[in-house]
Structures are given as structure tokens and as C-alpha cells.
Amino acid sequence: MDRELSANTKQANKLRRYTQVGVFLALLVFAIVGFRTMLTPTVSSDKLRTAVVEQGPVVVTLTASGMVVPEQEQVITSPIQARIEQVVLKAGEQVNPGDQILLLDRSYTQLAYDKLKDEQQLNQHKSVQMRLNLRKTLNQLASQLTIKQLKVKSLQAQLTDEKYLLKIGGTTQESVNQAELNLKIAQQELSEIKDDIATERELLKADEQELGYTLAMQSRSIEELQRKMEQAEVRASHKGVITWVKNEIGSTVNTGDVIARLADLSSYKVKATIADTYADQLKVGGNTIVRINNTDLQGTISSVEPTVSNGIVTFYVALQEKAHQLLRPSLRADVFVTTASKGNVLRVKNGPYFNTAKGQQVFVVLDNEVFRRAATIGVSNVDFVELEYGVKPGDVVVISDMADYQHADKIKIE
Template sequence: MDREIPKEVLRKERRRKMIKLVAVVGVCVLVVILVISFLRDSVNRKNIQLSTVDTGTIEVSVSASGKVAPAFEEIINTPIESRIVEVYKRGGDSVDVGTPLLRLDLQTIETDYRKMLDELQVRQYRIEQQRIKNSSTLSDMEMQLKVNDMQIDKMEVEVRNERYLDSLGAGTTDKVRETELSYNVARLEQEQARKKFENDKKVTDAELRVQELELEIFRKSLAETRRILNDAQIRSPRKAILTYINNQVGVRVPQGTQVAIVSDLSHFKIDGEIADSYGDRIATGNKVVVKIGNEQLTGAVSSVTPLSKNGIIQFTVQLDDDNHPRLRSGLKTDVYVMNAVKDDVMRIANGPYYTGKGTYELFVLDGSTLKKRKVQLGESNFEYIEVVSGLQPGQQVVVSDMSEYRNRNKIKVKE
């Protein structure tokens, strides 16, 4: 027959099991703490990047952000207010010189152009009419002058005859004076007529030149209208890629509205931006290194925007290899602009730890231990950083991210 176990015995048994469980958990926690502590105090050599301090040259640079852009890009604007009637191409299409891109409603400007052509003919006919009229008037005046010259010659003969008769006693003094007076009056009138002829000739020539000048001005206006009409027939200005086109058929487009963009996607440039505080360190001609992933492309600053906008200065980089296969329009890049050279300086490899000139706490390898040390760093480029003090040539410094060990002064290195 079974006998009931006393409650006191059951209570002691449960207490013993609880103590064992707590002891096991405590041991596990202690082991975990010890492992974590050991791991925190040590690092695998394969997981860190070391740089040996050496002496050499640093081409000092400032870093900037950049974006790959087509070396050539032309925006096509509508020269008139009109309406899109038809679209012939799509974005991404290759186009040649003169390829039609879209058609605008040109009825109004074509009508105006035809009216101007008609007015041009009217103006030409008017000038020709004026030229003939002037020629006729001047010819009549010139003929009249010749007739007057003949009459004056006749009067001169009469004066000589009267004088001769008067010397023979067959004439009178009054008759001589009368013929002389008539002769002199005729000569003065002829002189006046000649001056009037010359003046009228100058006036008619001037009037004709004014009309011809007005005609030339009108021709230029007609040529400008013709140019606008040609531009309104939206065509590609060169062989390129159509990167944008307004394909909204029927929409009205005001004058000057962008309707298409053609780009040369076989050659590229870099559009860079940098804080205006570094504006004095960027100038046209500065050597530039552009990093795209692991690729490094060289070039030079070709232009710098003279004004700062929102604390940013923009500049353009002309690449030596502007058709590199890694270049893609819109791709973000790191840009390093060289602006000075320092020779015979201590240097270490650049890394994520560097944020500018100043004092840093870096880990230096000493045997199998990494020891934290204060180091003064100076100028830099994309490869090296200048060491001002705190290190000696030949020492090895950790240049990888060690932020998780920032509270440690010593770290063991495991092979």
C-alpha cells in the first residue's frame, strides 16, 4: 500500500531542483560574459586594415560630390507660341542631323510669312517705280538745261551783234543794254536751274536710298521670320540621343517652352559641387581624380561658377577619358580636386576614420597588441593623409573602422 510523501520532503526536493537550475543558468551567463569580454579585448588580424607609416609626397586635394553628365546637351525650345500637332520620336531614340522630332501648328506664322513675301514684292515694285520716275524727272530737267544753254549761247551772239552794230552807229546803246541784261538774267536763271537740278538729284538719290534701306530692313525681318519658321519645324540639330521630348499631342506650348533635349551619350563630363568655404581651393586647370567604384579617372577643372548658391559652388570637370565604359549619365561620383603638393611628409592610407585636419586616437600595432595613441593629422588626398605628429615611419596603424573599440586602450591581435 502506497504511503503519502510528507509535504516538507516535497518542498525540500523542489528547492534543491531550483538551486541546481539557477546554478546552471548562472554558469552559462558567466561563460557568455567571459566570451564576449574576450572577444571585445581581441581582434582577428584578417578583420582589420593596417597601413605602414612612410615618407613621400601628397598631392593635397579637397573632396567634392559629382554627377556624370553628357559632354554635350542641347535644349530645344519652341520659338513661337503654338500647339503640338504630332510627335515623331520617343525618348531614348537615336537621331541624326535634321531628323524631325515633332510638328507644331504653324498655320498662323506661315500665313504671316506669305503676306510678308507679297509685301516684299510690293516694296520692290515701288522702288523700281520710284527709280524710273526719278530718272524721267532728272532727264527732263537735264534736257531743259541743255536747251537753256543753247538759248544763252544765242543770246550771247545777239549781245556781240548789238555791240558791233553800236560800234558802227547802226544800233543804240539802249538796245545793247537790253540784250546784255537779258543775257545776264538768262545766265543767272541757268545757274539757279543747275543748282536746283543738282539738289533735286541728291534728294531723289537720298529718297531712293531710304527706300532701299527700308527694303533691306524688311528683308532682314523676313529672314528672321523664315528662321523662326524653320526652327518651329522641330528637328534634331545634330547626331545624338533624344533624352526628352514633350509627347503631349494637342497641348499649347508658350514661346520659349522646352520641348526636347538631345544629348551626346558617347562622351561625358562631371558636374561637381563643393561647399563655398573651399571656393578658394578650386580654380580652372586644377587636376582632378574622379572615383567611380574602384575605377579612378583623371581630368581637370574646365570651369567654375563664379557665384555661390545656397552655400554651394558648382564646377565642371573635363575628363581625359570621357568615353570610359563605366560612365553613365546621372551616375554619382566622388571628386577630388588637387590644389597643392607637399613633399617629404609622413603619411598613412586614407580611410573612413578621417574627417579633416585635427587630433585622432588611432590604434598602433605593437607586437601582437594594438595600442591607442593620439595622432595629429594634416592635409589629405584620396589616397594618403599627412601625419603631423604622434607616429614614426615604419609603424603600422589601423585605418579601418574601429568605432566599436573606442572605449578600449589595448586590443589583442589574433592571427
């Protein structure tokens, strides 16, 4: 028959059961921790790029491509239709005012100049001849005038005599009438001669004015051709550097063709291009940042070209430091056009993470682990991203690409 267990035996059995349960629970905890450790992803510290959350402004910008160009560039055009006879200076050479760059053949212009000079001399001779002819005509008319005046006096005397004879009965009324008619005819002829003299003088005055206009026009044309022949010795008007020159000796250029470009390399501006979708955001006077070799130069939009070419808008930026030591012709630059600005906000350096981030979240580094945290991503530019909440100043945020860990709550850093 069964015997009742002693109290010591019961106590020993209870202790053994507790021990077994404790061992089981410990094994279970170790198994769970080990399994979770196996499920927690890891990332190499070499692949992590981080940045510290700070407070500061975030300026919203548009990114454009830019090129440094001289602020002032003189375009030299051909003053005449000519052939390039000699190239004195080449592109890249510095010039001072008065230095000759090109020499154009002036033979064609010289012929036109000589022709105009001959025509001017002919017209001057014509002017002298006109005065001589007028003098001759006026002398003839003056002689006729004197004769007519004498004739009128003679007829006046005859008329007086006829009237006296008629009074004493020595002639007839018909003789008196004939004497009066002869006097009137002579007086009319005298008046006509006076009118002819006045007309000749007026004609000479008009001809001289016309000839004077012709001579003045020819003088201006001669001066212009003379100036063009002087300009055929193409010279620099101010100090600078030749950026381009037409160096094809023997080639023909027409009047107005560009034959050289001269730049003043003491000051620069930036020629920038951007897609036409942003054209309405380009305003003259708008602030810009020009970045060259990690150096930022402040500037403003000075002008925007009105035309669009192949979907591209061109605009120009005036720099505050237009003579900065980094500036060189044709140097590439990044141009950031300011469209908006936020003042003292939480921000972090921009990085690849914010290009691939899904949802409003960031990854914060604590000790040797990375934790996913909800955060609102605000405005950004190429340098900074605004974080509206979810972080505080001093937090270390991952800015490298985390596309493979978007759904992980915690990541271990190796």
C-alpha cells in the first residue's frame, strides 16, 4: 500500500519542478533574444554617412548650369568689304589701346575714295564755271540794260518834242501817238531786262545751293571712306585679351562681318541656362549663388533673354565679386537661383537618403544602433534639408542611401 510522502520529499520535488521551469524559461528567453538578434539587420559603419541636426536657414533654390564669361566683350566688325591681308595678333594675346590686330586689303575702297575725290573736284570746277557763265550773262544783260535805258531817254525826249510840235502845229496827233507807243515798248523791254537779271541771280543761287548740298554729301562720303580705310588697320580700342580672331588670310569679309572679339578680363559675369519650365521664376534682380570649386559667390540676375531655344532659357548673373581670383573665361559653374527662404529651422545636410526616402521618416544613430523615427521632411536645396519635427538639435541622422532598410525599425552598426 502507498505511503504518504514525507515533507522533505515534497519540498525536494517542488524545488526540482521550479528549477526545471526556471531553466525552461531561461532557455526560452535566450532563444527569443537570439532569434531577434538573427532578424536585426546590420550595416557597415563604412557605408554610413551621417550629419548632425542643427538650426539655421534653408534657402529654396533652382539649379541651373552656368559658364563664366567676360563682363564686357567688344565685337569688332569689318568696316568695309575687303580681303584679309594680314593677321597681326592671335587669339589669347593681350592688347593695349591702339594695337593692330588685323590688316584688311583697302584697294577696292581706295578706288571708291579716289572716284569720289574726282567727282568732288569736278563739281567744284562746275561751281566755278557756273559763276563765270553767270558773270558773262549778267554782263550781257547789263549792257542791254544800259542801251535800253539810253533808248528810253531818247524816246522820252522825242515824245516831248512831238508834243511841243503838235502844240505849235508842226506835227500831227498820229506822230505823237506813235512816239508814246515807242516809249512804252522801250520801257517794257527795259523792265524785262531787269527781270531777267533778277531771275538769273535767283537761278544761280539755287544752282549753287544744290551744288553745295552735293559737295557736302560728297565730303561726308569721302570722310567716311577715309575713316573706313583707317579702320582697315583693325586696332584695339581698349586694353584686353583677344578671345577670337578671323585668321583666314585671303578670305573675303563683307561690311559688318565679325572679324575679332576683344574681352576685358578684369571683370566677369555668368551666363546660365535652365529649362523653360522655370522661366516664370526668373526675375531680374533675383538673388543667386554661383558655386565654383566649392566656393560660393553671391550674385543677382541682371537680364533674362526673351527667347527660348530648344526648351532652354538663358539668363545672366551679375556677381558681387566680379574680379574674384577663381574666375576664368569659359569656366563651368553651378548656379542656384533663390525662390524662397526659411529662417531659423531644424536642418541637416542633404544627402542621397533624401532622394530615395519613402514617407516622412529618418534614421537616427544612437550608440552603435540606428533607429527609424517618424519625421516631417520640409523644403530643401542642394546643401540642406529641413526637418520639421521628430528630431532635435544634436541628433545624428543618416544621410546615405537607406533604400534597403526602409522598413527596419532598428539596424545594428558593425
